[in-house]
Amino acid sequence: MADDLVVLRGGSRDGESTKVEQGVTRLLTPSDGPGLLEVYEDSGDTAHVAGNAEQARVFVHAGQQGADDVAPEMLHAPSGS
Numbered sequence: 001m002a003d004d005l006v007v008l009r010g011g012s013r014d015g016e017s018t019k020v021e022q023g024v025t026r027l028l029t030p031s032d033g034p035g036l037l038e039v040y041e042d043s044g045d046t047a048h049v050a051g052n053a054e055q056a057r058v059f060v061h062a063g064q065q066g067a068d069d070v071a072p073e074m075l076h077a078p079s080g081s
Contacts, residue, residue, distance in 0.1 A: 010061030011038045036064045
């Protein structure tokens with residue numbers, strides 16, 4: 001399965017980009033706050049990310065949730081692209 005480039009808007013990960021499998025519409029990432037996760041959801045928009053020829057899907061910050069019931073392997077740690 002191919003990967004899509006994604007850029008995050010808002011929250012503690014604002015401006016970070018990463019790759020996700022096609023079809024992903026929601027990301028949980030570690031938060032700066034202890035015991036919390038940042039929630040990002042696909043906005044349906046696209047944007048240019050410097051250094052990349054392809055357009056990135058835009059995921060917007062939808063809030064935070066507690067990390068207690070989420071397995072670590074379910075988290076996505078964005079890396080700059």
